[in-house]
Amino acid sequence: MIGFVILHYMAYEETIACVESILRNVKGEKKLVVVDNASPNDSYRILVERFKDDNDVDVVSSGGNVGFARGNNYGYAYINNxxxxxxxxxxxxxxxIQQCDFIDEIxxxxxxxxxxxxxxxxxxxxxKYHQNPQTRKVLSKEDYKKQYRKLWIKDKLSFLFPLKYAFKSIFCKETYHSADYSKIPYIDSVVENKMLHGSCxxxxxxxxxxxxxxxxYNKTFMYLEAEILHYLTQKRREKTIYYPFLKVNHHEDASTDATYKKQYKKSIFSVKCLLQSSKAFIELMNCV
Structure with missing residues (x-):
């Protein structure tokens, strides 16, 4: 049997679509656990009501907004126990997930x-690009120390973010350049021990x-989970693989977008989370 853990925060329409795609398309024995991370809207009740008659789905609450890593850990421990x-x-x-033989391929x-x-x-x-395996450079402890110092300054100056985005909206036309992503190749063969994308x-x-x-790793709230997992598995000599015959679609940032309608507020939140996660990662690298 395969367990699925899906962390939910506010964006219940996306969560319902995710769960129903698995129930509808994925053949085989499975159990789904949806973890509500203390959503301040009514979405937990909506999800409980939506799936109350489905024996393959449990909707549970983490009891507080504990962040990405600990929220997923809650669901992971729940489904294992x-x-x-x-x-x-x-x-x-x-x-x-649209792939009917997803479980067989696992x-x-x-x-x-x-x-x-x-x-x-x-x-x-x-x-419109394939996110695995990750192509970005694996940073060193010194790199993260430099990043931490830059983030610390950004955090102290975050009161200027509203002015920055107001200026951009008036004087700068934002353009979306897909060419940057089109240069990232699709890898159609198995790759071992490369960093994997943190969404699945x-x-x-x-x-x-x-x-x-x-x-x-349970000491981050949001961000760097993929980097830390890669670091720990490589340190412990635990094999990881990218397997191109398992396929999922990623629509990106639904929960954060549902929380922060204004871009500058999302940026302030992201900087604070990255700052905290960078500090936690540096402390981990000092020990492991």
Whole structure:
């Protein structure tokens, strides 16, 4: 049996679409756990009511807005303790799965590669490119220290963000350049031990047996989960793979967009979260 953990915050229409795509398209034995991360709107009640008669879906509450890593850890521990799945798919709520043999391919991938963590082919529907495996540089501890110092300054100057965005809206025409993303190639073969995109992971029996309570490092609120997971798996010599025969679609940032209608508020929030996560990652690298 395969477990799916879907972290929800406010954007219930996206969460419903995600859950229903799995129920409708993915063949095989499965259990879905939707974790509401203390949404301040009425979406938790809406989701409970929507799926109350579906035995394959549990809607649970984290009890507070504990962030991305700990919210997913809550669902990951819940599904392992209650249902004991062979694999756990941890995915964003702004995704869908159209692949009917998704579960069969999970078992096939593990039979061949015996990995700890697998990343599927993730297609970004807005920017029209494939997000796995990650092509960006893996940063060092010194790089993160430099990033932390820059973020600290940005955070102190965040009161200027409204002026910045007001100026841009008046004097600058924002253009969207898809060419940057079109240069990122689609990889059609298995790749081992490269950084994987943080929106969807498949955790194998090897990972679940070793870490039944947590899939992510629990000291971040949001951001750098992928970087930290890659760092830890490589340090522990745990194989990760990109497997292009598993496919998901990613529509991106539904929860954050639902929370912050104004771009400058989203930017302030992002800087604060990146600052905190960078500090947590540096402290981790000092120990591991």
């Amino acid at each position: 209650h249902y004991h799945p062979d694999f756990v798919v941890v995915m964003n709520n702004d995704m869908d 078992y096939n991938s593990f039979a061949m590669y015996k990995y700890f963590v697998c990343g599927p082919d993730i297609y970004a529907s807005k920017k 992971y498949i955790f194998s029996p090897l990972y679940i047996r070793k870490y039944p309570e947590e899939c992510f």
